[in-house]
Amino acid sequence: MPVDMRTYLGHVELANPVVTAAGCAGSGSELAQFFDLGRIGAVTTRSITMAPRAGRPTPRMAETPSGLLNAVGLQGPGVDAFLARELPWLAQRNVRTVVSIGGGTVAEYTALARRLNDAPGVTAVEVNLSCPNIEDRGRVFARDGGASAEVIASVRAVMRYDVPVVAKLSPDTADIVSVARACVDGGADALSMINNPLGMSIDTETMLPALAAGTGGLSGPAIRPLAVRCVWQVRTALPGVPIIGMGGVLTGRDAFELILAGACVVAVGTALFHDPYACTRVLRELEELVAARGYQRLADVIGLAHRPPGAAARHRTDFEESSL
Amino acid sequence: MPVDMRTYLGHVELANPVVTAAGCAGSGSELAQFFDLGRIGAVTTRSITMAPRAGRPTPRMAETPSGLLNAVGLQGPGVDAFLARELPWLAQRNVRTVVSIGGGTVAEYTALARRLNDAPGVTAVEVNLSCPNIEDRGRVFARDGGASAEVIASVRAVMRYDVPVVAKLSPDTADIVSVARACVDGGADALSMINNPLGMSIDTETMLPALAAGTGGLSGPAIRPLAVRCVWQVRTALPGVPIIGMGGVLTGRDAFELILAGACVVAVGTALFHDPYACTRVLRELEELVAARGYQRLADVIGLAHRPPGAAARHRTDFEESSL
Amino acid sequence: MQVTGTVLTTRQVDAYHALTVVAPGIAERFRPGHFVAVAVGGSGTSMLTRRAFSIHDVKPDYGGTVEFVFAVNGPGTAWLAERRARDTLDLVGPLGRPFPLPRDPVTCVMVGDEYGSAVLFAVADALQRRGCRVDFVLGGASAGRVFGAMRARRMAETTTLTTEDGSLGMRGRVTDALPGVIADVRADAVYASGPMETLRGVTAVAVEFDIPVQAAVEERMACGIGVCMTCVLPVIGDDGITRMVRSCVEGPVFRGERVRFDDVGTIPFDALGAPGGGSRNAG
Amino acid sequence: MQVTGTVLTTRQVDAYHALTVVAPGIAERFRPGHFVAVAVGGSGTSMLTRRAFSIHDVKPDYGGTVEFVFAVNGPGTAWLAERRARDTLDLVGPLGRPFPLPRDPVTCVMVGDEYGSAVLFAVADALQRRGCRVDFVLGGASAGRVFGAMRARRMAETTTLTTEDGSLGMRGRVTDALPGVIADVRADAVYASGPMETLRGVTAVAVEFDIPVQAAVEERMACGIGVCMTCVLPVIGDDGITRMVRSCVEGPVFRGERVRFDDVGTIPFDALGAPGGGSRNAG
Numbered sequence A, B: 001m002p003v004d005m006r007t008y009l010g011h012v013e014l015a016n017p018v019v020t021a022a023g024c025a026g027s028g029s030e031l032a033q034f035f036d037l038g039r040i041g042a043v044t045t046r047s048i049t050m051a052p053r054a055g056r057p058t059p060r061m062a063e064t065p066s067g068l069l070n071a072v073g074l075q076g077p078g079v080d081a082f083l084a085r086e087l088p089w090l091a092q093r094n095v096r097t098v099v100s101i102g103g104g105t106v107a108e109y110t111a112l113a114r115r116l117n118d119a120p121g122v123t124a125v126e127v128n129l130s131c132p133n134i135e136d137r138g139r140v141f142a143r144d145g146g147a148s149a150e151v152i153a154s155v156r157a158v159m160r161y162d163v164p165v166v167a168k169l170s171p172d173t174a175d176i177v178s179v180a181r182a183c184v185d186g187g188a189d190a191l192s193m194i195n196n197p198l199g200m201s202i203d204t205e206t207m208l209p210a211l212a213a214g215t216g217g218l219s220g221p222a223i224r225p226l227a228v229r230c231v232w233q234v235r236t237a238l239p240g241v242p243i244i245g246m247g248g249v250l251t252g253r254d255a256f257e258l259i260l261a262g263a264c265v266v267a268v269g270t271a272l273f274h275d276p277y278a279c280t281r282v283l284r285e286l287e288e289l290v291a292a293r294g295y296q297r298l299a300d301v302i303g304l305a306h307r308p309p310g311a312a313a314r315h316r317t318d319f320e321e322s323s324l
Numbered sequence C, D: 001m002q003v004t005g006t007v008l009t010t011r012q013v014d015a016y017h018a019l020t021v022v023a024p025g026i027a028e029r030f031r032p033g034h035f036v037a038v039a040v041g042g043s044g045t046s047m048l049t050r051r052a053f054s055i056h057d058v059k060p061d062y063g064g065t066v067e068f069v070f071a072v073n074g075p076g077t078a079w080l081a082e083r084r085a086r087d088t089l090d091l092v093g094p095l096g097r098p099f100p101l102p103r104d105p106v107t108c109v110m111v112g113d114e115y116g117s118a119v120l121f122a123v124a125d126a127l128q129r130r131g132c133r134v135d136f137v138l139g140g141a142s143a144g145r146v147f148g149a150m151r152a153r154r155m156a157e158t159t160t161l162t163t164e165d166g167s168l169g170m171r172g173r174v175t176d177a178l179p180g181v182i183a184d185v186r187a188d189a190v191y192a193s194g195p196m197e198t199l200r201g202v203t204a205v206a207v208e209f210d211i212p213v214q215a216a217v218e219e220r221m222a223c224g225i226g227v228c229m230t231c232v233l234p235v236i237g238d239d240g241i242t243r244m245v246r247s248c249v250e251g252p253v254f255r256g257e258r259v260r261f262d263d264v265g266t267i268p269f270d271a272l273g274a275p276g277g278g279s280r281n282a283g
């Protein structure tokens, strides 16, 4: 029995729930050598900025137990080059594309949204709120509901109505639910979580920070429990809002965990560095798991772990469908 | 060359920087079967509460990649039984004891401090701020500088002047530096970090949360990058305040990493579950690492990673001391 | 104590794997009912916690070996199942409170369900050495999951086997067979090991016959040495008060009647320090 | 492509380990300069990222094998050093831009420092097949760390060895020996592999002699396939603009003169998108 894996980000249908995580799939073309990008739910771009960015000095990566620290610093070509080359490349191949945007001011996010507005091939816009707000002494937007909501509201205001605006949240905040709620009140059509919590590693040989930038974002399975918790909390508080879950997904089991917690889409990031085929493998494994538990539709398992303990899983079919 | 491993928590001298983490060493007597508790810097008790507490239902633990989720819920005998049995047992053996306290209101923390005030054998009081504030809809104190400072100020006010008050911080906050600063302004003599970030795991077989309590605290090497980052940030902002660093220390290398980031004391928690001898092993390995880098005093390496890149490590002796 | 031992032999017994490890210090201190906590995954592993296994057998070879029997359950036991002779294994043990033995030469029924049976043979040996009569009731889901039937038949007066699918012995569970055995052999005591649900049933039967039952329970354990407080279950003390008691150091063997099996996985409202008892205030 | 290959042979060559792995798809596509990204730690490992190793050699045996040579550096290479014949290894490859080969039969000096030398032999083979003259300059800290001296001697017109402690060949570094060799053999081009500092020196020498140098660089890599952006270094493009360029897909082989070795580990102020260029605003 194949499983109906379709899922929805607002009113936008995705063929299946597996997407790439922002900043983990290059410009898309790199992964296309390994598999057909059209087979996954969507590709999420790196966070696009107005101007080209050279990023941070190297070393930009350090391994930690079951985790990876990175300090890439949003290296990218800038929105002009993105619209001229990267987006058309994806659009020509009919690859569903979630465009991630990053900025230092509300105005910059808004300007980016305006630039994307009439570009063909934008399936959704994901607003990376883990950028320092240069108007607030570099305080990261995502830490604060008010600052996040302001960005979301102004992006939503300029973005075409049929392109969902997704707010990408960070676990580095006192209360992710209140940030989520503020974003939804500000007009977010969906939420995406989690971006990398800030971490650090020190090289005990040189007795200096392992990353040139000092601190970096932590990703990989180490943070999966944080991701599951964030998705769970937000789903509990805002059960109607679509959630893109991410953080340490290596296998179909891991994706299933986030889906049971309440995500309707799952992004794969760091796993791609280990296995270029991670997205298609995760999708296959996920489908098998859902089928093995007797479900025919992905939609029936989203958030299923929220049922009261003791309650049986609903919609479960332990019998084969009659062939009559 | 043996290394002078002495370190200070405020004016209190510890023979060495390795202590147990709160809630990870039972009542002390369990570990005493494995090694002499007098050999480590101090034992930190579980968080003592006013009344006895039965804690959370089981399952209380789940393994995650390089991490452990726990939801013990501060099970313990209450302060009366603690003062009657557990503390005297440690005091009789001259074990340096950091007493951790946990409460649901400022008044409860204060009452606990009062009860500890004339108990012999209290080396320091560590205030576990990761408890839900029942007067603020269960919002955890540690998330908010104001609430944390209020607890610390009132504990400091009643506690004997010669017993340092340590504020134990959580990474689950928008800005750990501002919470740290508020605690120090409130009178904290030292800071301890990090308590467990909140995490969650879902059993994909039962499709229900793995822990009976739903969420739990994440510990172990998975969170070490968060711990190093928190210690680093707080040390940068408040270079004069002693820091007890903890989070995923399994080896002397890991302890050294926290010390280079700025901790003067390092607590070992989850590692004890795997290796009952973890504290003495970590201490030995740490001493070897410090010696191998040519230092004779632990004090010389505390916060050493903060030196500007390019600057040579100070106090380094690459030559043997003359025997003349 | 902690021992880095060498794997002496590995064997597969139907659905189970058995590893014999050279661990003199542990073997020497062993008493029936003890368990070991085994590090899994090797160096660089992402698996932090040790896995607990009852000691099935100790032998004097090479200064002392311990053998444990396990079913593959998840990644840790899967890793163990791949160990080969001469690999090293890191064990902490012997841990836990062993089975208490009666002073008098009484008649004891040993009830084992699935791999739970493994721990009972050393107890049965000790009981027989004290002149006790020993009878076995061993069960499992299917024939391949009944552990130790042969050895039981060799040593016990009677051996009753049960399988849920009827592929071996009686169709049903050990608790279905137990009343008949107790009555037939006029048992004075029961020793039981298996899943919590089985122990609950066995205890109910023993209570009905008004004979004591010693049950080895299994709760999720993070440390095995009494410091983490994750392995608790509600147990009624001598003073009649229910406490959340650590199964690793105060157990794993408990008087069955004392364990509130119906309340396992909860904090009974009348347990010492239960929420509502005035201490619901801290995290 | 990703291949789960069987380890055919392991050998230790002085300070280095060499693994030969059956990986037909990779061997088939191999060109000199390619590298493989190897998963380390086995199942359940806490090590997330693959380790990059230059391919030393490919052979047609068993459909195609690849061999790489490595020094134990940290936990990942320590794990690799414990692999034995018949173990399986998960490789992705061949990756990277290979060494460009000249059209004409010119004279090439191959400069290898430490394990960096390993990648040069396949290049030298290819050069010789095109009629090029090949000379080697190989170095290392000490005799045991000079890789491939014998093979170099067998295939090259001249082989110059250097060690920092003087235990083999000239005392000094490859960059000390290089000018003499270039002058003696009237080299037309240099091929170099080794630590960044060595490549910087080799490039400076080649620039002085006004001959091209192809250098295989080594930056910390998280993915090896161009998607993570961690492996960048400042490289001057055809348009004269410096960009932070990925060494895994745009390298690891670069024209030495194009790499701003002095600025590796920094973002040069004049690089495209450097902070201060008006885009210092996002995270």
Ligand SMILES: Cc1cc2nc3c(=O)[nH]c(=O)nc-3n(C[C@H](O)[C@H](O)[C@H](O)COP(=O)(O)OP(=O)(O)OC[C@H]3O[C@@H](n4cnc5c(N)ncnc54)[C@H](O)[C@@H]3O)c2cc1C
Binding pocket: B062, B063, C035, C049, C050, C051, C052, C053, C054, C055, C068, C069, C070, C071, C072, C073, C074, C075, C076, C077, C078, C115, C116, C118, C217, C218, C219, C220, C221, C222, C252
């Ligand atoms: C006192 C005691 C004695 C035991 N004796 C045996 C034995 O003789 N043979 C045998 O096959 N099994 C025994 N078990 C159960 C055995 O510990 C688990 O099967 C094993 O830990 C599962 O590990 P895993 O990695 O395969 O599974 P996972 O489910 O992935 O384990 C994840 C975590 O949960 C814990 N865990 C999972 N299941 C259990 C469980 N049933 N009991 C305790 N912890 C668990 C693990 O220790 C680990 O920390 C015993 C358990 C206890 C507490």
Ligand SMILES: Cc1cc2nc3c(=O)[nH]c(=O)nc-3n(C[C@H](O)[C@H](O)[C@H](O)COP(=O)(O)OP(=O)(O)OC[C@H]3O[C@@H](n4cnc5c(N)ncnc54)[C@H](O)[C@@H]3O)c2cc1C
Binding pocket: A062, A063, D035, D049, D050, D051, D052, D053, D054, D055, D068, D069, D070, D071, D072, D073, D074, D075, D076, D077, D078, D115, D118, D217, D218, D219, D220, D221, D222, D252
């Ligand atoms: C293109 C390329 C080719 C290489 N070829 C060889 C070779 O032929 N032989 C050889 O011995 N080594 C080679 N290296 C270096 C090799 O990748 C590292 O020695 C190895 O990754 C170290 O892993 P570790 O776990 O032992 O050390 P750790 O320092 O613990 O590694 C931690 C992390 O840092 C990365 N890392 C550490 N050092 C390096 C490094 N020097 N370069 C890149 N990443 C690093 C690792 O990949 C890993 O992700 C090459 C590197 C690159 C980029």
Ligand SMILES: Cc1cc2nc3c(=O)[nH]c(=O)nc-3n(C[C@H](O)[C@H](O)[C@H](O)COP(=O)(O)O)c2cc1C
Binding pocket: A021, A022, A023, A024, A046, A047, A068, A070, A072, A074, A100, A128, A168, A193, A194, A195, A196, A217, A218, A219, A220, A221, A223, A246, A247, A248, A249, A267, A268, A269, A270, A271, D228, D229
């Ligand atoms: C190298 C790297 C680069 C990233 N770049 C971005 C980015 O540009 N924008 C963004 O919103 N998130 C970025 N992220 C965060 C990921 O999209 C994702 O939220 C996070 O890594 C958790 O998922 P994972 O554990 O599967 O990687 C990046 C992560 C990594 C590891």
Ligand SMILES: Cc1cc2nc3c(=O)[nH]c(=O)nc-3n(C[C@H](O)[C@H](O)[C@H](O)COP(=O)(O)O)c2cc1C
Binding pocket: B021, B022, B023, B024, B046, B047, B068, B070, B072, B074, B100, B128, B168, B193, B194, B195, B196, B217, B218, B219, B220, B221, B223, B246, B247, B248, B249, B267, B268, B269, B270, B271, C228, C229
């Ligand atoms: C089982 C368990 C119980 C804990 N109980 C407490 C506690 O009572 N009070 C407290 O402040 N921290 C408690 N902690 C947090 C630890 O003290 C420590 O801050 C954290 O686990 C990080 O260190 P680690 O990774 O070495 O365990 C507990 C942690 C664990 C794993």
Ligand code: FES
Binding pocket: C220, C221, C222, C223, C224, C225, C226, C227, C228, C229, C230, C231, C232, C246, C247, C248, C249
């Ligand atoms: S397993 Fe840790 S206290 Fe029992």
Ligand code: FES
Binding pocket: D220, D221, D222, D223, D224, D225, D226, D227, D228, D229, D230, D231, D232, D246, D247, D248, D249
């Ligand atoms: S290593 Fe990932 S882009 Fe080069």
